[in-house]
Amino acid sequence: MSSDFWAGYISGAGGILIGNPLDLIKVRLQAGQARDPLLASPQARGGSYLEAATSFARGAAAPILGYGALNAILFVAYNRTLKALDPSISDPTSIDEVSLTKIWLAGATGGMASWIVSSPTELIKCRAQLSRDRHTSSWSIARDMFRANGIRGFYFGGLITSIRDSVGYGFYFWSYELCKRSMSSPDDTAHQETLKVLACGGIAGIATWTSIFPLDVVKTRLQTQPLDTIPRGQASQTQPLVRSSDTRVLGSWEIARQAYRTEGLRVFVRGLGTCNIRAFIVNAVQWAAYEWLMKEFNKH
Template sequence: MSSDFWAGYLSGAIGIVIGNPLDLIKVRLQAGPNNAAVPAATRSHLSHFESASSLVRGAAAPILGYGALNAILFVAYNRSLMLLDRSVTDPTNPQGVPLYKLWAAGAAGGLASWTISSPTEFIKCRAQLESRSEVSSWSVAKDILKTRGWRGLYYAGGVTSARDAIGYGFYFWSYEYCKRLVTSEDDDAHQTALKVLFCGGIAGVATWASVFPLDMIKTRLQAQTIGDRSPENQRLLGSQSRQTLSTFQVAKEAYRTEGLKAFYRGLGICSVRAFIVNAVQWASYEWLMKTFNETWEQERITEKI
């Protein structure tokens, strides 16, 4: 495997470990105040966390899945950027490359990672919204397979793919743009590290701000499937109907009952999480890339000797 695969995998896993508690709050807020699976979510974000273990609920699938997702994302981004601009020899330092090419390469990376992100997000969302404390990522995955089959793992896949393509386009675009604004050739190692952390955090916030309404719709679509197991949890968006709503119906119903604010509920906590997670994730990725490349280069030199 290439260095960008393993750097992406490990940095993605690190990001999930750090960000899962705040992601849990974000998902429960997005699901809506009238979703029976999330009692009193808007009245108290923490009061209904049944135990300390609930703060890491749904983390198992993302740790495994998001590590792989991040690996595919960075590999696809790096290869796409090199195809879009033949002058690029080091994708981690694309100086002089037009920003629109960075966005396009990021969007291609997002689409490539969708094969992992769609089932991982579905399992995570379901696990985080379940009211039973004994629920795990594995039990949720088995329940989805039992009730919906293998294709069911990609429920809400269309809106997830749109979110990933647009979001990761802005992810790489905003990170590189921020670096070009703040970095200088005179920076020492300490200054460089701080600026990588800062630009990584900015990239995370910009990404989620660009796609948050799509992510909210995805969350509510996936929240409906909790009723596959328990009919009493089918009250989505304040409706007593047991009908499963489509993407457009979810958006329309959310706007009708809650207004525009429904599409941005949880953005504040999500932005805090995004800044912290992506600051650490980008710093981890760049440090791991440098370490792996130096190690493997040394090994090649040793083999020649």
């Protein structure tokens, strides 16, 4: 495997470990389950402090494995696309003269390529995070979805996920490179360079999520609708996810209209503050890890 694959995989998996607690809060705010989950006591939620602490890890298994692979595919596709758009590139870590438009297009292509992993990962993660059964795991949800609908079931909500990823990752790489160019200086020490990479990574995360957050709200609500995730008549820990026969599954446009009618425009930015705090922390760490790993791999 190439160096950018492993650098992307390791940095992506590490970012999920750091950001999952805040991602859990973001998803629950988007789905309308809670106004401010942090303020609710464990007793008010019907559980112990230990259950409250362990709940922050809920839904982490799928993204830890999936997001590592997603990040690996993302960076490989981005670097290869950028090289195709500008054959003069010899080192993917040094692209100061490349057009920002090409960088956006390469990022959007990378986002579209990563969809094959991001769609099932997001679906399983969101359902695990919103489950009211503390015994429900990512694995049990994935198993029951596969039994009911096969591979196709993992790509429910795939269209809006692909649009979100393509647009978002276009701005992700574009904003990171723009920030690096505006902050870089030939006189930077190694310490200053590291701090700037952390800052630019965090800013890129915020720019990305701000640009696609309304789409992400709709995606979350679409993917967490009650659906048939197990064959009828069989018991399962994911029973709350089973759709009753008289329930109609809504599309993205219908969900957006329904959300606007019942909750107004504010619904499309609910949880953005929490999301941006997470985005800054996770992407600062991810970019710093990616840049360091690429340098280390390239030495050998």
